Amino acid sequence: MLREEELKTFVDGTTRYFEVAAQQPATIGSPYLLEGEPAMHDYTGMINITGKREGVVYFTAPRAMLTVLLMKMQESDFSHESMRDLVGEVANTISGNARRDFGHDFVISVPSVFAGEKPQISQPAGARAFVIPIHWRSHSAKLVVSLT
Amino acid sequence: METAKDTSARRPVKLLIVDDSNIVRRRIERSQQFDDLEVVGTAANGIEALELARRTDPDLVTMDLTMPQMDGIECITQLVKLKPEVRILVISALSDKATAVEAMERGANGFLDKPFTDRQLNEAIAELMY
Amino acid sequence: MLLSGVDRNRRLLTAAAGFLLAAVMGLVLIIGFRLATQIRGNVGTLQRASELETYPSVVSQQLTALRERLDTLEYTGHVHAELAESVRGFDRDFAALEREHDLDPAAMHAATALWHSYTPVLTPVLAYHGEPYSDTATNSSLSRSGRVFYAHVRRAELFAQANAAALHRQLAAVSASLQARTAAAASRLRWLLSGGVLAVLLLGLAAAYLQLARARGERAAREAQEQTRDILATVREGFFLLDADYRIGAVWSKALTHMFGRENFAGLSFEELLRDKVPPETLATATKFIKLLWGERAHENLMKSINPLGQLEVSMDNGRGGKETRYLQFDFHRVTGPKGVKHVLCAVGDITSSVLLSRELHEAQENAHSQLDMMVSMLHSDPLQIGTFLDSASAGLKHINAILKEPARSHAEFSKKLAGLARELHAMKGEASALNLMSIAQRVHHLEDMVAQLKGRSELTGNDFLPMVLKLDELLAHLRGVREMTLRLTALRDNAPSPEATLSTPALRIGSSGPEELAATLHSLARKLAQDHGKEFSLTVNGLADCPRSYLSTVKDCLIQMLRNSAVHGIETNEVRRAGSKAAGGQVRVDFRRAGAGYELLFEDDGAGLSPETLKEAAVRKNIITAEQAAQLDNRAALALIFKPGFSTRSEVSMDAGRGTGMDVVAKAVYGLGGKIGVSTNPGRFTRFKIALPAASETAVA
Numbered sequence: 001m002l003r004e005e006e007l008k009t010f011v012d013g014t015t016r017y018f019e020v021a022a023q024q025p026a027t028i029g030s031p032y033l034l035e036g037e038p039a040m041h042d043y044t045g046m047i048n049i050t051g052k053r054e055g056v057v058y059f060t061a062p063r064a065m066l067t068v069l070l071m072k073m074q075e076s077d078f079s080h081e082s083m084r085d086l087v088g089e090v091a092n093t094i095s096g097n098a099r100r101d102f103g104h105d106f107v108i109s110v111p112s113v114f115a116g117e118k119p120q121i122s123q124p125a126g127a128r129a130f131v132i133p134i135h136w137r138s139h140s141a142k143l144v145v146s147l148t
Numbered sequence: 149m150e151t152a153k154d155t156s157a158r159r160p161v162k163l164l165i166v167d168d169s170n171i172v173r174r175r176i177e178r179s180q181q182f183d184d185l186e187v188v189g190t191a192a193n194g195i196e197a198l199e200l201a202r203r204t205d206p207d208l209v210t211m212d213l214t215m216p217q218m219d220g221i222e223c224i225t226q227l228v229k230l231k232p233e234v235r236i237l238v239i240s241a242l243s244d245k246a247t248a249v250e251a252m253e254r255g256a257n258g259f260l261d262k263p264f265t266d267r268q269l270n271e272a273i274a275e276l277m278y
Numbered sequence: 279m280l281l282s283g284v285d286r287n288r289r290l291l292t293a294a295a296g297f298l299l300a301a302v303m304g305l306v307l308i309i310g311f312r313l314a315t316q317i318r319g320n321v322g323t324l325q326r327a328s329e330l331e332t333y334p335s336v337v338s339q340q341l342t343a344l345r346e347r348l349d350t351l352e353y354t355g356h357v358h359a360e361l362a363e364s365v366r367g368f369d370r371d372f373a374a375l376e377r378e379h380d381l382d383p384a385a386m387h388a389a390t391a392l393w394h395s396y397t398p399v400l401t402p403v404l405a406y407h408g409e410p411y412s413d414t415a416t417n418s419s420l421s422r423s424g425r426v427f428y429a430h431v432r433r434a435e436l437f438a439q440a441n442a443a444a445l446h447r448q449l450a451a452v453s454a455s456l457q458a459r460t461a462a463a464a465s466r467l468r469w470l471l472s473g474g475v476l477a478v479l480l481l482g483l484a485a486a487y488l489q490l491a492r493a494r495g496e497r498a499a500r501e502a503q504e505q506t507r508d509i510l511a512t513v514r515e516g517f518f519l520l521d522a523d524y525r526i527g528a529v530w531s532k533a534l535t536h537m538f539g540r541e542n543f544a545g546l547s548f549e550e551l552l553r554d555k556v557p558p559e560t561l562a563t564a565t566k567f568i569k570l571l572w573g574e575r576a577h578e579n580l581m582k583s584i585n586p587l588g589q590l591e592v593s594m595d596n597g598r599g600g601k602e603t604r605y606l607q608f609d610f611h612r613v614t615g616p617k618g619v620k621h622v623l624c625a626v627g628d629i630t631s632s633v634l635l636s637r638e639l640h641e642a643q644e645n646a647h648s649q650l651d652m653m654v655s656m657l658h659s660d661p662l663q664i665g666t667f668l669d670s671a672s673a674g675l676k677h678i679n680a681i682l683k684e685p686a687r688s689h690a691e692f693s694k695k696l697a698g699l700a701r702e703l704h705a706m707k708g709e710a711s712a713l714n715l716m717s718i719a720q721r722v723h724h725l726e727d728m729v730a731q732l733k734g735r736s737e738l739t740g741n742d743f744l745p746m747v748l749k750l751d752e753l754l755a756h757l758r759g760v761r762e763m764t765l766r767l768t769a770l771r772d773n774a775p776s777p778e779a780t781l782s783t784p785a786l787r788i789g790s791s792g793p794e795e796l797a798a799t800l801h802s803l804a805r806k807l808a809q810d811h812g813k814e815f816s817l818t819v820n821g822l823a824d825c826p827r828s829y830l831s832t833v834k835d836c837l838i839q840m841l842r843n844s845a846v847h848g849i850e851t852n853e854v855r856r857a858g859s860k861a862a863g864g865q866v867r868v869d870f871r872r873a874g875a876g877y878e879l880l881f882e883d884d885g886a887g888l889s890p891e892t893l894k895e896a897a898v899r900k901n902i903i904t905a906e907q908a909a910q911l912d913n914r915a916a917l918a919l920i921f922k923p924g925f926s927t928r929s930e931v932s933m934d935a936g937r938g939t940g941m942d943v944v945a946k947a948v949y950g951l952g953g954k955i956g957v958s959t960n961p962g963r964f965t966r967f968k969i970a971l972p973a974a975s976e977t978a979v980a
Contacts, residue, residue, distance in 0.1 A: 028740030031747040032682035101600040246563040248584035252570045258580025
């Protein structure tokens with residue numbers, strides 16, 4: 001079962017990314033349990049966790065948010081590829097934080113990135129998914145964590 | 149009892165038991181296993197305890213901390229003034245350590261946490277008196 | 279201790295050897311110097327003595343030469359002068375010799391006597407002045423005085439010839455004695471020097487040995503020191519000494535660095551060490567605790583249990599740049615010397631694994647207990663009731679999740695969620711405890727606690743809700759477990775052979791979730807509440823059979839809530855009742871009846887009633903209304919305060935009431951059905967709730 005400090009690590013990894021990349025921290029909304037199909041935004045960066053624990057963590061964000069984020073990062077390329085790279089980066093940061101905090105218990109995959117198409121999510125059996133809304137400026141994204 | 153060695157040579161140790169609970173008082177009285185230990189009195193609060201201490205001149209006092217009328221801390225303070233030589237073993241349920249430390253500051257010699265086993269009680273008495 | 283004693287002795291010995299060496303060398307020098315001086319003097323004297331030895335024969339020869347010259351009438355002047363010179367020299371040297379001590383006295387005496395005997399014969403010779411010859415033109419001859427002079431010379435010559443040998447012998451004896459004496463001194467000097475060299479050699483050897491031993495001792499000490507350093511660098515515990523001012527000594531074990539994230543601890547005060555890790559009160563208690571060790575009364579072994587730092591939670595680097603929670607245990611020990619307590623040794627151990635293990639063990643036990651509780655309570659409950667509860671609990675949790683899901687970014691938005699969450703949770707807890715499903719009730723209670731804590735916060739963010747959503751997940755998992763267990767139990771019962779067995783205990787009866795079950799639930803809850811709160815009361819339930827099924831769920835919720843309020847707030851303890859001249863054992867009545875087109879539910883207890891003033895005070899205290907508003911409320915309006923969200927008259931929180939929701943849930947449910955609720959009371963006598971419900975449309979099943 002997911003522990004509080006684990007959830008915190010994933011959340012902090014995400015909000016910190018905004019703080020470091022765009023000098024403006026993201027805040028989180030009220031977390032809830034996912035019911036039914038996950039709601040995906042335009043771009044999704046996902047890591048799979050295997051080993052002693054199994055699960056999936058993904059960050060999904062709308063194009064508008066990513067565009068502003070890229071602007072804040074002084075980027076001028078707002079192409080599809082840039083967006084994909086960006087959500088991949090966020091997923092990477094989350095994975096780095098998790099490795100730092102939990103080390104050997106977690107085997108973390110290379111982030112996979114989805115845009116538009118419905119991603120293949122192998123949610124672990126018996127684990128519910130936690131949805132944490134990520135607010136940044138006027139935009140909202142989601143961090144979804146599901147871990148045995 | 150192996151801790152009570154060479155009992156013949158010594159005058160008996162006089163024990164005063166102070167606790168507001170009947171059950172605990174009887175428990176202490178029953179559990180001590182020293183041949184040369186004589187229970188000279190039991191008191192249910194601090195005032196009784198001081199009164200009995202004056203009359204019976206105990207060597208060792210087991211002391212509860214939370215009691216009606218006069219609590220253990222106050223009782224220890226006065227008891228040490230009255231009889232500086234007396235050994236005091238606090239036997240109390242440890243809720244906050246600050247109070248326990250205060251009891252020791254006032255002059256208690258040791259602290260035994262409730263609930264305690266017979267063995268713990270006897271070891272504590274042995275530590276203080278033998 | 280031992281080492282330093284040996285060391286001190288060795289030092290003393292070395293010092294003694296050095297002192298002796300200096301003394302011996304000084305003595306040898308002084309004596310040697312004196313001996314050398316003596317020898318040098320002796321050598322001078324010896325020279326003089328051996329010179330003296332030649333004088334007798336010289337004098338004799340000079341006298342002979344003088345006489346022969348007189349015989350041959352040759353010039354005598356220079357020979358006479360030489361003689362005078364010799365005699366004077368002899369006199370001078372002899373006098374010098376006489377001044378010497380320790381000469382062979384007999385020889386010296388004889389020599390003196392002999393030389394003195396020369397004087398009478400030599401004096402006339404030496405005293406002669408004048409011309410010994412009288413010259414004529416052709417020849418020369420002795421003059422008159424010359425003839426006298428000649429006689430004197432001749433006499434002296436004869437005397438000298440006769441005595442020269444004797445005098446020489448005596449002088450040789452003196453010289454020999456002097457030589458012997460010098461030889462003796464030289465030999466003494468030789469001995470002295472050999473002895474001195476030997477002594478110096480021995481002392482040097484001794485000093486060298488001592489030096490060697492000391493070096494060996496120092497090496498041993500160095501090795502011991504090195505080993506101590508190795509131990510301190512390797513042990514996993516943090517060790518250091520505290521002095522009477524609570525300052526850390528010069529030596530500590532390396533493990534401290536990791537535990538406290540600093541390199542240097544020398545002179546650091548205990549307070550500085552722990553200031554960021556320990557709440558100030560704990561630190562103050564810990565300081566007092568350590569102080570006890572400096573006193574004489576406290577027995578170290580009998581104060582372990584009161585150690586305020588027996589288990590300290592700290593945040594530490596996990597070595598990968600992150601933080602992790604560890605548990606440290608501080609042990610304190612007296613270090614005594616001959617003059618009492620010297621230091622307090624502090625040993626810090628990392629007991630994280632044992633803490634976690636015991637916690638897991640505890641949790642497992644707790645789980646086992648609550649699972650057992652669950653089994654027992656389920657065996658005593660109606661599976662259908664449990665099923666109904668589980669359905670409504672699932673719906674409640676869905677609602678809770680929906681509340682959480684509502685977007686929120688500001689404090690106000692987060693804050694708004696709390697009231698809704700509290701209401702849902704409270705209702706769920708009420709039902710769970712009514713069914714004696716304590717494992718569920720406890721979990722819901724825990725969630726309620728979290729909500730209640732957040733209510734006090736001045737600033738709320740999404741982070742504050744993270745623990746709650748995890749607990750919610752846990753509760754859902756638990757409910758799923760309970761549901762599975764219920765299904766299995768139901769299956770078991772359906773296969774049970776004897777119907778009497780299941781009917782014999784009313785709680786095991788299988789029936790529809792109808793009015794009868796509700797009455798049974800209320801009775802069971804009443805018994806439990808009476809027991810839990812030390813109250814005594816009887817419950818009378820009438821007319822619930824008339825309750826339409828569509829209202830049953832709401833009526834149940836309302837009745838459970840009101841019954842709990844009565845048991846906790848309304849009904850007094852028997853002592854209080856007696857004091858108020860009331861019959862022991864309270865009465866709670868529930869009446870359900872048709873009224874006009876609709877229904878009426880009456881709930882009444884003969885308890886303490888409601889005091890408008892107390893209600894107003896409580897409402898002001900809880901910031902539901904202001905004091906000014908309170909002053910303007912009449913009694914009716916004051917009574918209506920109990921339907922306000924967040925109202926509670928009890929300050930402490932128990933599982934059954936006093937959480938600040940309750941009657942607002944009831945009121946909300948009643949309004950939801952299009953009904954009305956009213957309250958009347960007589961302080962000290964009764965509280966009565968009257969709920970009016972409209973005619974039910976059977977299709978409106980929730």
